[in-house]
Amino acid sequence: xxxxxxxxxxxxxxxxxxxxxxxxxxxxxxxxxxxxxxxxxxxxxxxxxxxxxxxxxxxxxxxxxxxxxxxxxx
Amino acid sequence: xxxxxxxxxxxxxxxxxxxxxxxxxxxxxxxxxxxxxxxxxxxxxxxxxxxxxxxxxxxxxxxxxxxxxxxxxxxxxxxxxxxxxxxxxxxxxxxxxxxxxxxxxxxxxxxxxxxxxxxxxxxxxxxxxxxxxxxxxxxxxxxxxxxxxxxxxxxxxxxxxxxxxxxxxxxxxxxxxxxxxxxxxxxxxxxxxxxxxxxxxxxxxxxxxxxxxxxxxxxxxxxxxxxxxxxxxxxxxxxxxxxxxxxxxx
Numbered sequence: 001x002x003x004x005x006x007x008x009x010x011x012x013x014x015x016x017x018x019x020x021x022x023x024x025x026x027x028x029x030x031x032x033x034x035x036x037x038x039x040x041x042x043x044x045x046x047x048x049x050x051x052x053x054x055x056x057x058x059x060x061x062x063x064x065x066x067x068x069x070x071x072x073x074x
Numbered sequence: 075x076x077x078x079x080x081x082x083x084x085x086x087x088x089x090x091x092x093x094x095x096x097x098x099x100x101x102x103x104x105x106x107x108x109x110x111x112x113x114x115x116x117x118x119x120x121x122x123x124x125x126x127x128x129x130x131x132x133x134x135x136x137x138x139x140x141x142x143x144x145x146x147x148x149x150x151x152x153x154x155x156x157x158x159x160x161x162x163x164x165x166x167x168x169x170x171x172x173x174x175x176x177x178x179x180x181x182x183x184x185x186x187x188x189x190x191x192x193x194x195x196x197x198x199x200x201x202x203x204x205x206x207x208x209x210x211x212x213x214x215x216x217x218x219x220x221x222x223x224x225x226x227x228x229x230x231x232x233x234x235x236x237x238x239x240x241x242x243x244x245x246x247x248x249x250x251x252x253x254x255x256x257x258x259x260x261x262x263x264x265x266x267x268x269x270x271x272x273x274x275x276x277x278x279x280x281x282x283x284x285x286x287x288x289x290x291x292x293x294x295x296x297x298x299x300x301x302x303x304x305x306x307x308x309x310x311x312x313x314x315x316x317x318x319x320x321x322x323x324x
Contacts, residue, residue: 047159047310054307058254061261072090 006070013067020060027052089271093195093264111191112199119181119193126176148176152309159313164320170210171316174203175309182263182301186294194304195264197256204256207312215319226322255311262304266297 031049035042098109126148130141138146152172156164178194185192193199215223227244229237270293276286 047155050303050307051310051314053303054258054311055254057262058258061258061265064265065257065261 010067010070013063013070016063016066017060020057020063023056023059024053027056087271087275089268089275092191092267092271095196112193112196115181115184115191116193116199119177119184122180122184123173123176126180148172155310156313159310160317160320164313164316167214167316171309171312174207174312175305178203178259178308179302179305182305183298185263185267186297186301192263192267194259195267197260200256200260201252203259203308204252207255207315208252211312211315211319214316215322218320219322223319223322226318251311251315255308259304259308262300266293266300269293270297 027049031042031045031052035045095104095110095112097104098111098114102108104110126141126145130139130145133139133142135142149172152175153165153168156168156171160167181192181194181199184190185195215226227241227248229240229244232240270290273286273290273293277283277290279286
């Protein structure tokens with residue numbers, strides 16, 4: 001029974017990956033919107049883009065980690 | 075884990091079996107000095123890194139050979155990144171950042187060879203890399219700037235009553251840096267490899283196997299992208315942290 005609850009918890013934690021997808025999409029979409037308005041400034045901002053993507057993505061990876069811990073470590 | 079999955083669903087392997095640390099010779103217990111599959115692939119990554127630069131640039135050719143031009147491409151790319159992010163005085167620390175980048179890149183890409191082990195998917199490896207950067211940068215900041223380094227946490231352009239609150243948040247975010255740096259790398263690589271293996275189990279079922287094989291190819295392509303991006307992200311975040319240590323004033 002305890003194992004079942006851990007599996008349900010792992011499934012709920014996996015929702016976090018989807019929420020991180022919203023964040024990543026938001027960063028990339030806004031970058032593209034800005035880049036199309038001012039293409040000459042776009043090349044200078046790719047580093048900032050990747051840093052933003054990395055921060056948004058890290059939180060999704062944390063959710064994945066929580067679900068892995070619930071599946072195999074708890 | 076293998077016995078568990080075999081008794082449950084008739085799977086040949088478990089998606090997480092690829093992360094089991096095994097000794098290279100025999101089946102004994104793993105001590106700190108045992109050569110395992112992790113140390114094997116770490117050693118291969120180190121040798122590949124050394125080979126690219128030592129053997130590649132052996133000829134010192136004015137017109138570079140193929141291997142030398144790959145090395146020069148990496149060199150120029152990282153040099154420009156360090157110079158852009160950290161400024162001229164950050165160039166002194168370029169060899170460390172270059173080594174980090176090429177080592178992570180090779181570990182990531184060598185892991186894409188079937189049946190290989192991915193050292194960067196192991197949290198112990200990335201924690202050493204992440205905390206190495208964190209400790210180096212913190213010591214560097216304290217030595218270079220002394221107490222001024224603490225100005226990193228004290229936003230002098232914020233309203234006075236907000237500054238303590240911001241300082242607490244800044245301190246927390248500073249100490250989370252090595253954790254997020256290492257978990258991001260390990261998590262991305264491990265998750266990618268798990269997805270590959272999950273699709274590989276789908277390929278065993280005859281009905282969906284063509285779709286699963288197409289899926290594996292597509293995800294493999296995505297993984298090639300992710301491996302490069304994660305090495306890049308690790309390196310550029312190291313540069314950003316280095317910039318904070320060299321110029322702590324906001």
